[in-house]
Amino acid sequence: MTCSNKVEFFVPRGFSHRQVFVPCGNTDPWGGRTICHDCASDRAEMARIERHEANVKADNEAARSAGWGEF
Numbered sequence: 001m002t003c004s005n006k007v008e009f010f011v012p013r014g015f016s017h018r019q020v021f022v023p024c025g026n027t028d029p030w031g032g033r034t035i036c037h038d039c040a041s042d043r044a045e046m047a048r049i050e051r052h053e054a055n056v057k058a059d060n061e062a063a064r065s066a067g068w069g070e071f
Helices: 037-041 043-065
Strands: 006-013 016-023
Touching: 037 043
Parallel strands: none
Antiparallel strands: 006 016
């Protein structure tokens, strides 16, 4: 991704929370992919992200079937 936007998350911390900013395209605090509003609104970018996620899933399934685990 070439997007330089950051996405704001509120992560639980004790009885409160803390504010975390994660660059678009990186892993969010819960293990998913961070996607900013601009990229989520762009159909071509979302198609590219979905293709990439499908390729990652296929790679992990192939590795798992060979007994290697996930990458």
